Amino acid sequence: MGEKMKEASYDVLVIGGGIAGGEAALNLANNGLTVLIVEKDLSVGGKMILLSKVFPTLDCSACITTPKISEIARHRNITIFTGSEVRKIRKKNENDFEADLIRHPRYVDAEKCTGCQLCEEACPVVVPDGYQFNLVGRKAAFIPFSIANPRAAAIDIESCTLCGACEKACPPGCIDFTQEPEEYHIKVRSVIIATGFRLFDPLLIPRYGYGLHKNIITSMQMERQLAPTRPFNTILRPGDGKVPCKIAYVLCSGSRDASVGNPVCSQICCMYSIKQAQLLMGALPMADVTIYYLNIRSFGKGFEEFYEQAKGMGVSFVKGKIGKISENPNGDLLLRYEDINENRVKEKVHDMVVLSVGIVANRDVSSFFGEGLLKLDPYNFVSQPDQLLRPAKTSIDGVFVAGTASGPMDIPDSILSSGSASAETISYIIGRNE
Amino acid sequence: MEIEKGKTYKYLREKREVTEAKENLKRFNQVRKLILDALKENDLTVDQLSLKVDMSKDEVVYWLMSLIKFGYVQTGSLDDMDEYFSYKLKK
Incomplete structure (x- = not known):
């Protein structure tokens, strides 16, 4: 241990300060446990705090997240380290973990x-x-x-x-x-992994032309354009500042595609695209929004109605697989696709294309514990050995998982999963004390 | 070195190389001057600005939106086709 290393102890270490980590920390803190949240970003709130609205209720995301985050930040039992990273976690015994952290x-x-x-x-x-x-x-x-x-x-x-x-x-x-980086040596009784997910990098599908054609953006870039704290005064094409009229969504960009290493469904892309399409119809009343899909997976409460509502608003749904996106000299984009219902290859021009990028695992987590101790599933999410009865359990006793660190899920499911992780953590800590 | 309160940046100057950051700053100052000079005479669209300052349209959008954010430029009116905004200097 270095001379400058600071020491502290808490009941629980929560890795990740997004909505899942925050919710788990709040549950634990309200039950009298002391919690340290380690967040690598400069703010807590994760990805949810950057969203415009949530589906299918179209509630303002910031209005839900901000009071929750404020409650977490002000809680006397919660300490937050932003701009910080976990280096190593060692399990010494049951109820006895040591973690090395760095605060940048x-x-x-x-x-x-x-x-x-x-x-x-x-x-x-x-x-x-x-x-x-x-x-x-x-x-x-x-x-x-x-x-x-x-x-x-x-x-x-x-x-x-x-x-x-x-x-x-x-x-x-x-x-x-x-200011210099500060190293911490922390003692905790249990650990919750809430490291969230990464967005699929669309550069891995060169035929879509992301990065090359400037009027192709990701769904997260569109999310920012739709948010109240948006980068532009209205929805604009980043390639030339045109107010787009014909907007296309390409679903399953980097999901359900074994050729790019992610064969699983990301579970949220259909619904967030439908949400964005509805918001676009509100922001640009003359817009013509087309969603190219393989299957619409509207599995949650109110999702099917939300999908029907979008159709009723005039959003077009085309069951089609995109082959290639090329750019016309005026910046418009030519989509070449297979119309699955008509079994024909077709082409259509759009002003702007939004790639509904999927969720991929955040691999940082595997390096926290010793080699191979924390088991991952075949898609590199944290493995859940007892998914039905104890979904927060991991391959290490006393280490639990919350939110999308264990696999793709939407916000309500992430919050549910945090409830499970916090309940398991309390049970683990109390059980070991008795 | 003795650290003077309110001038701690001097402490880091001795430790860090900032050549690349200075190049970025130089680039921003050049682009800002180009765009602000171009907008002195008329309100311009991204397309017109791109031709006038000889820069790609996507770069113009990025810099223009940044200049709006930092209070140098403001959005003008939409054209007759409701497609392109013009941009003008903030008075």
Whole structure:
């Protein structure tokens, strides 16, 4: 152990501060357990906090997430480390785990920062904004997004010119370039893995032309365009700023496709695409939205009605497999597809194409424990040895899984899964004490 | 080195190379000048700006939207076909 390593102990370590990790932490904290949430990002809230609305109710996502996140952040039994990573976890005995963590420097004292954004105003550097999926720029001194928690600035040190403008502009004097990475050695009694998922990288399907044709975007980029804190003043094509009229969705982009290594259904793409199509019809009343699908999987409560509602609003559904997307000189996109119902190859031109990208496993998790100790399923999600009776159980006693770390699922299922993980954790801790 | 409160950036200057970050800054300043100069005379669409500043349209969109975000430019009116917005300097 290094000399600078700090020590602390908690009842439970929750890895990941998204909606699943947050919900599990809240359940545990409300039952009197002390919890440490380790989040690699600069804000808790995960992917849900970046969404526009949720399906099938079309409730505002931020309106649901923000109070929950605020409750988590203010809870006396919960400690949150943002911008932090788990390096190693060792199980010494039952109810006895040790974890090595690293807190990366934010270069801002988040406790003192008032979120006034004067540093952001003073900063001269503009780099692509990852939270807006690179559709617009942000400063090197920045608040991650308007409803971030903690709502404190951070310095992107890789992009910073160290001009000092932010430091001079900061009224409470909270910018501190002397911050160094901090190493922690933590003792906990149980661990919950809530590391979430990654979005499929559409560059892995070159025939779709993502990255090459600028008017092809991912569903998450469209999600940002539809959110109240959107990057543009309205829905625009990133390739030339045109207000799109004919918009196509390509479902199963990177899901149910063994050729790209992801043969499973991502469970959410059909419904989020239908949700976005409905929101687009509201934002652009003249828009013509077409969804190219293989099968519509509307399996949840209210999903089929939601699908029928979209059809009623005028969204076109074409059962078709996309072969290739090419670009016309004016930036429009030509979709060549197999119309499965008519058994014919057809072509259609659209202004903009949205790739409904699927969910893939977040592989970071496998490195936390010793080689092979935490078993993964064939798709690299955390394996659930007793999926029906004890879905939160993993291959290590005392380590539980919540949310999409165990496989694709929607938000309500993630929250349910967090309930299961927190109940299992409490049972494990109490059981070992008796 | 002695760290002066309010000038801690000097501490990191001795430790970090910022050449690439400075290049990015230079690029932003050049693009900002190009776009703001081009918009001095008329309101322009992305297409028109792209021709005037000799930059690809997608790059123009990115920089233009960033300049709107940081308060240099504002959105003007839509064209007759309701397809393209024009953009103007923020007064």
